[in-house]
Amino acid sequence: MGQKGPGLVKQVFIVWKPDRRSPTPIYLQIADRLQHLINQGEYSPGSPLPSERKLAELYGVNRSTIVQAYTELRAHGFIESRPGSKTRVSLHRGRKDQTLPPEWHRYAENGIFLPNTPFLRHIREALAQNPSIIDFASGKLSLNLSPVQEINEIMRNCIYQPEPENDSILGFPPLRRALSAFLRKYRGIDASPDSILITSGSQQALYLITQCLLSPGDAVAVESPSYALSLSMFQSAGLRMYRLPVDEHGVRPEGLRTLQKKYRIQMLFVNPNFQNPTGTLLQQERKRLLLETAGKLRLPIVEDDQFSLTAYDINSPAPLKAESDAVNTLYIGSFSKIAASGLRIGWIVAPSSVIKRLADARRQMDLGFSVIPQQIAAEFMESRYFDPHMDKLRQELIRKRDKAAEALRKHLGDLVEFTVPQGGLHLWCKIVPEVTDSRLLDEALRQGVAFVPGSVYGAEAGYMRLTYARPGAYDIEPGIIRLASAVRNAVTYKKI
Known part of the structure; x- marks a missing residue:
């Protein structure tokens, strides 16, 4: 050892x-x-x-x-x-x-499952040690953005009704039926309940896919920067990751054919709508090219679609899975970014053979997901609370986004560059002066503010992701002030 x-x-x-x-x-x-x-x-x-x-x-x-x-x-x-x-x-x-x-x-120190990246461990340790740190790092909603009262009301009226075990292998049947209707209404996806597997959040969905549908040594294509590049589970699975660049219009699919020919790509992972971490929205023309190229290559696409319903001043963008020729797309979703992360409700929409394989593996892991949070999620989706919650969520996210953008312009001026996103939870910022990620993060934590360095997601040094959904609205400007001080100190240190 x-x-x-x-x-x-x-x-x-x-x-x-x-x-x-x-x-x-x-x-x-x-x-x-x-x-x-x-x-x-x-x-x-x-x-x-x-x-x-x-x-x-x-x-x-x-x-x-x-x-x-x-x-x-x-x-x-x-x-x-x-x-x-x-x-x-x-x-x-x-x-x-x-x-x-x-x-x-x-x-x-052993085992095949690698620990999280050092930066992420450092941030979590700092937040655990010091609750006064203003948190722009955690990719979660603040408590006031979650439908706490509504879910408590549902819980008060909820009666525990377990289903027969053989009916629950894919997840609580009423939840899968509710999800089928939800996906048809809000995402334009025609998915039968039998094509849906309930997971413990989207991360478990990704884990099941990497462990069950791929083998060590397989090559996969991911966006760059990308949330996938921050997940050690891809490395733990022994996968070789090759990157497709992301710009202000989303992932650039024109390099996919070259990657597949050179490295024999087995699967493509994308987050087209309000991408994590950049917040970009995949252009319609690129979406068509991506689907056309992947279709000709018979290349499976894994679409992670957690943020679409947060669209602010535009209609919710359609997922790849809603297209008529998206038969090669596995669709992942979650309630964590739009409702209650504590319920840990995620899902995969896939062909029957894939669903059965993933369900069998999931059963080996935990013998089935708890019925109670599934029952609550099903009730919430079909309740009168859902649409008003989403309206409130979007309005509050707009308010927080605008506060963060205004504070960045006011206190960091021309030290950072960013584009105001049309949805999602994150601001993606480029720091104009040269700076070292580790030095900036250490300085920020010392000042009492947390963010995620862009290098965690595969970007070059000098980028950072700020999650404006996490801190309270009253903490956003003070947090940016602390961040501005940290940037100036880190830049000065670099010059010395």
Whole structure:
């Protein structure tokens, strides 16, 4: 097994903080915590511990407090130090018995499922540590944009009615029937209930597709930049990803034939409507070319369509799947970006043979999705609440988008360039001066604001995605002010 990576330190320590209200001195709390981790095998005999400086930073204490904690552990034989070397766990670990737990941290480094990208882990750790950070990073709706009261009303009147097990393999039948009607009415897609598989959000849908319909070593085409490039699951599946560039009019499909000929592309992943992260809308002419080219190549398209219903001043753009010649398109959708992310309702529309294969795999994973959130989602879709919620959501997103755009112009001026999107949840910004992503992100988190660097999505350095749907409207301008300070500091640092 490999050596402990630098990310493990934060993974082990991030979930715990000393209690400053406790009568137990902080250094003793830290010593007890470290002793517990050692006894649990997170730090095995002979393995190095974090430096005093790093541990002080993670726990939010003075370095002298860590020195005291290490002194306490050293006195009890748990750790040992030598001049010029790292502090390490004692080979005997101060235990009276010699029963040793497994070296859990080494197991945590293994497995075929890769961790999230370092930037994403860093952002999530920072948000967990400091709730006061203004969050432009999380791709979710703020609480006031979710239909909380409406769903609570549905829950009060909902009666648990489980379906026979053999009827629920594809998902709760009433939900699939409701989705069939929903897709026909709002998305122009004619999908029977038997062609729909319910998933735990769109990410599980993508996971099932990569694991069941593709093999390690297969080549796939993705947009660049693209949300897919931020998902380690593609790499975990052993897929080779080749990029189709995205500009202000969406993905450019003219290079697809060349990619397929050169690399034997097996599948294409696209997000045509208000693309994540750029917010672009695929032009109709390009949409036709994409479908025509993929059709001639007999190339399956996976269409991720989470944002279409958020269209602001235009009609909701039709998905690829609604076209008459889109027989090679697998369609993914979700309620997370338009309603309640906590319900974790997503779906796949696909041919029967594909649905059966994915359903079988899903059954091996969890033996079926909980009926209760499916029942709530079905009731909500068919209720009188849905259309008013969508109207309110669009109006609030317009208000937040405009606040964010105005604040960027006011406080960052010509330091950033961006196009105001016509739908979706994100602003895609190019930072005009040269800047290092890691330096800017560190500086932004220090200033108390979070964003996602564009390089996470496969863009070159100097881009960032700002999710204006997540922070409260009153936090948007203060957040942009903090971000402006971070950009200026990072640019100054780069010049030095």
